[in-house]
Amino acid sequence: MSTWTRKDLTGLDELTAAEITFLLDTARAFKGVGERSLKKVPALRGKTLVNFFVEPSTRTRTSFEVAAMRLSADVVNISATASSLQKGETLKDTALNLQALQADIIVLRHSSPGSSRFLAERLDSSIINAGDGAHEHPTQGLLDIFTIREKFGRIEGLNIAIVGDILFSRVARSNIFGLLKLGANVTLVGPSTLVPKSFEKLGVRVSHRLDDILAEVDVVNLLRIQHERQRKEYFPGLGEYVSLFGLTKARAAKLKPSCLIMHPGPINRGVEIDSDIADGHQSVILEQVTNGIAVRMAVLYSCAGGAGVPT
Amino acid sequence: MKKITRIANGRVIDPANHRDETADLWMADGKIIDPIPGKETETIDATGLVVAPxxxxxxxxxxxxxxxxxxxxxxxxxxxxxxxxxxxxxxxxxxxxxxxxxxxxxxxxxxxxxxxxxxxxxxxxxxxxxxxxxxxxxxxxxxxxxxxxxxxxxxxxxxxxxxxxxxxxxxxxxxxxxxxxxxxxxxxxxxxxxxxxxxxxxxxxxxxxxxxxxxxxxxxxxxxxxxxxxxxxxxxxxxxxxxxxxxxxxxxxxxxxxxxxxxxxxxxxxxxxxxxxxxxxxxxxxxxxxxxxxxxxxxxxxxxxxxxxxxxxxxxxxxxxxxxxxxxxxxxxxxxxxxxxxxxxxxxxxxxxxxxxxxxxLKLDRGTLSSGAAADVVLIDPKLDWTFDKNQSASLSKNTPFHGHTWRGRAVRTIVSGETVWTLAA
Known part of the structure; x- marks a missing residue:
């Protein structure tokens, strides 16, 4: 029996370690496709994928689009402004219409936690969560884990710090769930308002002092920090944030030489990460983007394709 | 002829009067009345049931x-x-x-x-x-x-x-x-x-x-x-x-x-x-x-x-x-x-x-089985195990988290001012 029997990917919290490992191994097999001159396999030929993005996104949508094209699927992009949700149609009705248009796969980005699961329970199409509010962003979590595993050959026993706005971050949650299942030690770092101590109930460690953990970590994953729009009561300002939690040159110098610096993008140069450090030799930020294609190919193929990886 | 109802042989629980005993409860003209044995025109058997306000x-x-x-x-x-x-x-x-x-x-x-x-x-x-x-x-x-x-x-x-x-x-x-x-x-x-x-x-x-x-x-x-x-x-x-x-x-x-x-x-x-x-x-x-x-x-x-x-x-x-x-x-x-x-x-x-x-x-003149009170009465089967089916619900809406849940005890008959308004289907 195959390890993977799901039609949807709505989150990493519900997956077993074996299922996560299966997706990572499948992604490794697909990564080679992007390194050929003919970057295409017929794995999803004849399948229709709808990128249904109710929240704006460029990089995730593009990554799914590239992944689908490399698998020979046909891709339709729908954005919030063009959708009937603006006209008062419910998410359920809009999605039923997409299914009636015979979409095999719906990639959903939506501001509501649980929205992907909501559709997955109601539609026959495969639903791939491309971010549901502050809940999960499973393909981002997988590509982060894939990148770490590619560099270290393992996840188990690694010390991984995730820094920033954890409370509102779907990227953080998917990383936490996936990394813990694979045996990593996860430390969340940030201001006490955005990284409340109660996160420790999930099995992670919480720290409010970035300087204390720099020397011990194998990976530091920096999340994008938002302030102007919605976080005014959570911390006083970006200047203070940088002074306490920014990965400055001085802080980066305390990292182990082997420590990876990651960021899901888009980065704020000079805020969560020093500009030179972002471009430095420890940074794998752009490799994450490339790996994202392979991971998304693996997810699309596993949920909507057949058995085994085509070569 | 005037209807006189005797709810017979139930466990009558009336907390307002500190009452808890096996007894008959009598109703007429929409009110609870004192017992008038032999005068009933209707008898409801409440054996094994609780009779409560x-x-x-x-x-x-x-x-x-x-x-x-x-x-x-x-x-x-x-x-x-x-x-x-x-x-x-x-x-x-x-x-x-x-x-x-x-x-x-x-x-x-x-x-x-x-x-x-x-x-x-x-x-x-x-x-x-x-x-x-x-x-x-x-x-x-x-x-x-x-x-x-x-x-x-x-x-x-x-x-x-x-x-x-x-x-x-x-x-x-x-x-x-x-x-x-x-x-x-x-x-x-x-x-x-x-x-x-x-x-x-x-x-x-x-x-x-x-x-x-x-x-x-x-x-x-x-x-x-x-x-x-x-x-x-x-x-x-x-x-x-x-x-x-x-x-x-x-x-x-x-x-x-x-x-x-x-x-x-x-x-x-x-x-x-x-x-x-x-x-x-x-x-x-x-x-x-x-x-x-x-x-x-x-x-x-x-x-x-x-x-x-x-x-x-x-x-x-x-x-x-x-x-x-x-x-x-x-x-x-x-x-x-x-x-x-x-x-x-x-x-x-x-x-x-x-x-x-x-x-x-709320200072309501309800919630008691005192003689003279409105004959609002419920018959409860405290031993009945039952499973809630939202599709059988009387409410217009079905937004319940309890569909399929099983509990012990429920009302089996509801009486308002002496008239039965609901009975559990057999």
């Missing part, structure tokens, strides 16, 4: 006027009867809100035509439930409201709440409050804790309720007038109310069945039938609430029956309205948990929490 739920949303797609007087009161209730108290957050004598009169007339149980009205505390200026409390009182509340909303301005309580005192009206501090709760939709962190849903912390409970205790003391805290969800609120009552302050609290039956972990599937306000909390809160019921801190049990159409509920969880139905399930849930499984209270006390206690709080 018809249950009272002081926290029900009947949705009329204005929201008859969710519930009507007819459907809501049928659900009440099926749950063993002979009297329900309707909340004022209708459309228009029940903030005028005209609306109260409309509700009472609609109820008189369509309702199969007694419908009593609350009036709004403030105009339009906006929390800004007092509703015409005197006219509402004259129109027959039994209490005041802005339920669904909470008056944030402490001065307005204070004056409302002081003003209501002149009419002997209890002010009931939905305890929610808006600045702390924000857009919270579930208990703030491990599960809200895990699910990425905005948290609704206990403190958002406890702050207003504390405020109400202080205002009840300041005004020396009663304030009733609706749908208590937090263990901290129980502690505050217990301490205040020990000091003689006129504060009371009520409990909804779902708040002792379910925890926040049930939100894991993002099902909006587990979304209500205040939210489901933790096992610790459940323990504190059960302890509060057992020691007399919390004196009212209710449903907060809040029907919504399926198309309104079946949306993204943060867009779905708060609330679940509950009239048909609450007695069974409380009985199963409090009396059967936990043995926190006995059956007579459970009956009291549904009859004499709410009648005392």
């Amino acid at each position: 018809g249950l009272i739920d002081i926290h029900v949303h009947l949705r009329e006027p204005g929201q008859s797609h969710k519930e009507t007087m007819a459907s809501g009161t049928r659900a009440a009867a099926a749950g063993g209730f002979t009297t329900v108290v309707a909340m004022p957050n209708t459309n228009p809100s029940a903030d005028s004598a005209a609306t109260i009169t409309w509700i009472k007339e609609k109820a008189a035509r369509e309702a199969c149980v007694n419908v009593l009205c609350t009036g709004a505390i403030t105009k339009g439930l906006k929390g800004e200026e007092l509703a015409p409390v005197g006219s509402l009182f004259n129109a027959g409201v039994v209490a005041l509340t802005d339920d669904g909303h909470c008056i944030q301005n402490n001065e307005i709440m204070r004056r409302a309580v002081e003003y209501a005192r002149m009419f002997g009206l209890t002010v009931m409050d939905h305890c929610q501090d808006y600045s702390i709760v924000g857009d919270g939709i579930m208990h703030e804790g491990e599960w809200s962190l895990r699910l990425g849903l905005p948290g609704w912390p206990r403190a958002g309720e406890e702050m207003i409970v504390a405020r109400n205790i202080m205002l009840a003391e300041l005004c020396d007038s009663p304030i009733h805290c609706q749908h208590i969800s937090s263990g901290g609120s129980v502690r505050l109310i217990r301490e205040a009552r020990a000091r003689g302050i006129k504060i009371s609290g009520e409990v909804c069945a779902h708040h002792i039956a379910l925890t926040d972990a049930t939100l894991a599937a993002f099902d909006s039938n587990f979304k209500m306000n205040p939210p489901l909390r933790t096992q610790e809160d459940i323990e504190a609430i059960i302890a509060g019921i057992a020691d007399g801190t919390l004196t009212i049990l209710c449903s907060d029956h809040a029907p919504h159409a399926s198309y309104e509920k079946e949306v993204e969880i943060d867009h779905a309205p708060f609330g679940i139905t509950g009239l048909e399930t609450e007695f069974a849930i409380f009985h199963d948990i409090l009396v059967q499984k936990r043995q926190a209270i006995d059956l007579p006390r459970l009956i009291a929490l549904f009859t004499s206690e709410p009648a005392a709080l």
